[in-house]
Amino acid sequence: MKITIHRGQNQIGGCITEIESGSGTRILIDLGHNLPEGDTPSEDKYDIPENMDELLKGCSSVLYTHYHGDHLGFAAEVHKRGIPQYMGRLAIDIMQHLNSRMRHAEALRDQAEANLEALKDFRELVRTHKTVIGDIGITPYNVSHSAPDSYMFLIECDGKKILHTGDFRDHGYLGKGLSGMLNKYIIPKGIDILITEGTNVGQPAKSIVPENEIQQEFHRHIRKYKNVFILCSSADMDRLWSIYQAHTFSKPLVCDSYQKEMFELFAQAYKDSEYLYRFDCNRIYDYKANNTKLIEWMKDRGFTMLIRKSDKFQKIIDQVMPFCKNDETCIIYSMFKGYITPDHKAYNDSLFEFVKQFSNFEYCHTSGHASKEALESLLCMINPNDAIIPIHTESGIAFADFNLPEHLKERICVENVISF
Numbered sequence: 001m002k003i004t005i006h007r008g009q010n011q012i013g014g015c016i017t018e019i020e021s022g023s024g025t026r027i028l029i030d031l032g033h034n035l036p037e038g039d040t041p042s043e044d045k046y047d048i049p050e051n052m053d054e055l056l057k058g059c060s061s062v063l064y065t066h067y068h069g070d071h072l073g074f075a076a077e078v079h080k081r082g083i084p085q086y087m088g089r090l091a092i093d094i095m096q097h098l099n100s101r102m103r104h105a106e107a108l109r110d111q112a113e114a115n116l117e118a119l120k121d122f123r124e125l126v127r128t129h130k131t132v133i134g135d136i137g138i139t140p141y142n143v144s145h146s147a148p149d150s151y152m153f154l155i156e157c158d159g160k161k162i163l164h165t166g167d168f169r170d171h172g173y174l175g176k177g178l179s180g181m182l183n184k185y186i187i188p189k190g191i192d193i194l195i196t197e198g199t200n201v202g203q204p205a206k207s208i209v210p211e212n213e214i215q216q217e218f219h220r221h222i223r224k225y226k227n228v229f230i231l232c233s234s235a236d237m238d239r240l241w242s243i244y245q246a247h248t249f250s251k252p253l254v255c256d257s258y259q260k261e262m263f264e265l266f267a268q269a270y271k272d273s274e275y276l277y278r279f280d281c282n283r284i285y286d287y288k289a290n291n292t293k294l295i296e297w298m299k300d301r302g303f304t305m306l307i308r309k310s311d312k313f314q315k316i317i318d319q320v321m322p323f324c325k326n327d328e329t330c331i332i333y334s335m336f337k338g339y340i341t342p343d344h345k346a347y348n349d350s351l352f353e354f355v356k357q358f359s360n361f362e363y364c365h366t367s368g369h370a371s372k373e374a375l376e377s378l379l380c381m382i383n384p385n386d387a388i389i390p391i392h393t394e395s396g397i398a399f400a401d402f403n404l405p406e407h408l409k410e411r412i413c414v415e416n417v418i419s420f
């Protein structure tokens, strides 16, 4: 068996892991695009068709841990070449929803149409159910991440067992279940090779607060300010649940039709859940300029409104701001701070200007990725027999500085191509 880490040992984004069995079955785990820098789209070697042809030659399937663009970036290109693609049901639905919206923007229409064609043919991954491709078995296990329906994969190939973590964390709402899941399903199998994300290897642990503390921070701001605008991802179900739980329903919770449909998707997917993600969509209002009843309520009691940086939302803000007093109004910025930090490589000038229009600024965010301590504990729990391969990290070699037993340090492997 051969494992090729095409990208990810010294960059976050454009994640591609290839596994080839001794008999020649070749699969890819994730095929992501390089992350954009600031507000300009990034370049990627796989934007060139010849490079994509070479990567996909003889490839049996592409399986995605989740739908973030740094993991799922070329679905239409894979589809064009007739290669099956697999992902979780809710993740497929979210991408269909997103691309149906993108179709309305002239510049994005062709790409959105091609993506929708590809998504129609996506096959479903079902958690804890093994999918067999040639002589490789892949079983997905649900994990907490800033994208719902994210998975770790247990991969069985040539008698070896590989755990590919995808993107994960232990501090989201589903994070509490991580060690139980590992103990029940993964550790008894005996893992030989651990391929793990390492986004936060260089981050101080204290910057990573649990999602339920973020919920409490939202609650404080929502009580302090009458009018609250929240800039956050429309598809981060954990964050939306934090906001929903923090909101006081004496005032309206407002969004737009796209976000409302997203809430409906989540509510439907979790309708049988006992507690988590049980959004009551009748209590979430889709803003329309002619809904005078809603607007009067907003004027009277204030509101919590989810916003995005777009022309559509700028129009809504321009309609709403005239009845909001400055000292009673704030924006809660609930995304990665680098986007609005001028000396950061991800800095986005137009986003910074958008945020600046509000006189009161609050920050409420935590990482979608495991802390260094969570990674150390995962490595010790899994205790792989052969190798630990870091991916999705700016510094694979930083794993060598982890607080780990010596025998695990010796198994850290930062080669691009590894044969077993």
Ligand SMILES: [Zn+2]
Binding pocket: 066, 068, 145, 146, 147, 167, 368
């Ligand atoms: Zn992700």
Ligand SMILES: [Zn+2]
Binding pocket: 013, 068, 070, 071, 167, 392
């Ligand atoms: Zn990622």
